[in-house]
Amino acid sequence: xxxxxxxxxxxxxxxxxxxxxxxxxxxxxxxxxxxxxxxxxxxxxxxxxxxxxxxxxxxxxxxxxxxxxxxxxxxxxxxxxxxxxxxxxxxxxxxxxxxxxxxxxxxxxxxxxxxxxxxxxxxxxxxxxxxxxxxxxxxxxxxxxxxxxxxxxxxxxxxxxxxxxxxxxxxxxxxxxxxxxxxxxxxxxxxxxxxxxxxxxxxxxxxxxxxxxxxxxxxxxxxxxxxxxxxxxxx
Numbered sequence: 001x002x003x004x005x006x007x008x009x010x011x012x013x014x015x016x017x018x019x020x021x022x023x024x025x026x027x028x029x030x031x032x033x034x035x036x037x038x039x040x041x042x043x044x045x046x047x048x049x050x051x052x053x054x055x056x057x058x059x060x061x062x063x064x065x066x067x068x069x070x071x072x073x074x075x076x077x078x079x080x081x082x083x084x085x086x087x088x089x090x091x092x093x094x095x096x097x098x099x100x101x102x103x104x105x106x107x108x109x110x111x112x113x114x115x116x117x118x119x120x121x122x123x124x125x126x127x128x129x130x131x132x133x134x135x136x137x138x139x140x141x142x143x144x145x146x147x148x149x150x151x152x153x154x155x156x157x158x159x160x161x162x163x164x165x166x167x168x169x170x171x172x173x174x175x176x177x178x179x180x181x182x183x184x185x186x187x188x189x190x191x192x193x194x195x196x197x198x199x200x201x202x203x204x205x206x207x208x209x210x211x212x213x214x215x216x217x218x219x220x221x222x223x224x225x226x227x228x229x230x231x232x233x234x235x
Contacts, residue, residue, distance in 0.1 A: 002232050004120035004146075004171050006164070006192075008182035009132055012202055012225075013123075014103050014139060023097035027070075030089055035077050045073045059160075061151040064127045066093060098138045106226040111144040113229060122147040124167050124180070126157055126187070147171060159191030168197075181228055183207065185216040193217075200231060 010016040028042050035042075049072035057063035067090045074086060114121055121144055125132050129150045136142055147170055154163040168175060175196040182188020183204040192199035193215050201218035202225055212218065220231050 002119060002177060002179055002235055004122060004173055004178040005114060005228060005232075006122045006124045006167055006178055006180040006197070008180075008184070008188045009123050009125040009135060010127075011183045011204055011206070012181060012188075013107055013141070014101050014135075017206065019097050019100045022100055023093045026096040027089055027093040030092060031073075031079075034079055037077070042073075045076055049073050049076070059157050061126065061128050061157060063157070064131075066090065094134075098134060101135065101138055103139055103141070104225060106224060108141075108144075110226050110228060111141065115144060117232075119232070120146045120171055120173075122149065122167050122171060122178075124149045124158075124163050126151045128152045158187040159194060161191060161195045164191060164195035164197060179220075179228065179231060181225070185210050185212055185218070189218045190216045193219075198231075198235075200228065 007013060024043070024046065025039065028039055031042065032039075046069055049069040052072060053065070053068045054063045057068075062068065067086075070090055070093075071086060111121060123132070123136065123145055125148075127150060129148075129152045132148065132150050136145060136148065147167060149163050149167045149170070151157045151163060154160070154166050156162040164180070168178070171178070176198075178197055179200050180188065180192035180197045181200040181202055182192070183202050185201060185207055189199045189201055198220070199218040200220045200222060201212070203221060203223050210216070212221075222228065222231070
């Protein structure tokens with residue numbers, strides 16, 4: 001019998017890409033008043049800046065910081081924004097993003113059933129502690145979460161095993177006691193497999209072309225998060 005379920009957060013419990021793009025559009029409205037570029041060009045610069053930061057900060061949780069991406073965009077556009085202006089525009093993004101995010105359907109029913117069965121719920125996620133705590137607060141799931149482990153706390157980004165090991169230590173559980181549920185084969189599933197934890201891939205369209213072989217092949221594949229209960233019942 002499984003005693004705990006570890007969940008990724010972004011794109012597993014809610015649609016990160018959907019709300020992220022909406023927040024970018026709100027931020028772009030402010031930037032466009034001075035920069036006069038198209039949204040398409042803005043997205044290109046955003047992606048370029050993101051890739052640069054990921055390269056420069058590889059393995060560091062701050063590689064996911066939208067604020068870092070925005071600083072580089074302003075530099076590329078020679079906008080001459082002050083530090084205060086940069087933070088103000090970034091705050092527009094955060095307010096827009098957090099004000100919109102909503103859980104995928106059946107997440108709460110699943111959490112309630114896990115709680116009823118006295119199965120621990122942990123969120124094991126990338127990014128920084130503050131960013132993920134804010135998301136959990138706005139998603140209104142704090143009361144269901146027994147443990148949060150971020151890459152910032154673990155010191156390494158997934159698929160490194162440090163986040164998984166830390167979660168097990170804090171839960172006082174063995175690897176065979178838990179499942180890990182995530183959407184990204186290359187980070188979530190690989191990290192879970194390397195850690196010896198049963199991996200559950202929640203299929204999302206953005207990763208549909210990835211071949212699930214080797215250490216990114218999950219133990220289970222589901223399309224609906226509530227199917228986690230079926231896996232638990234089988235075990």
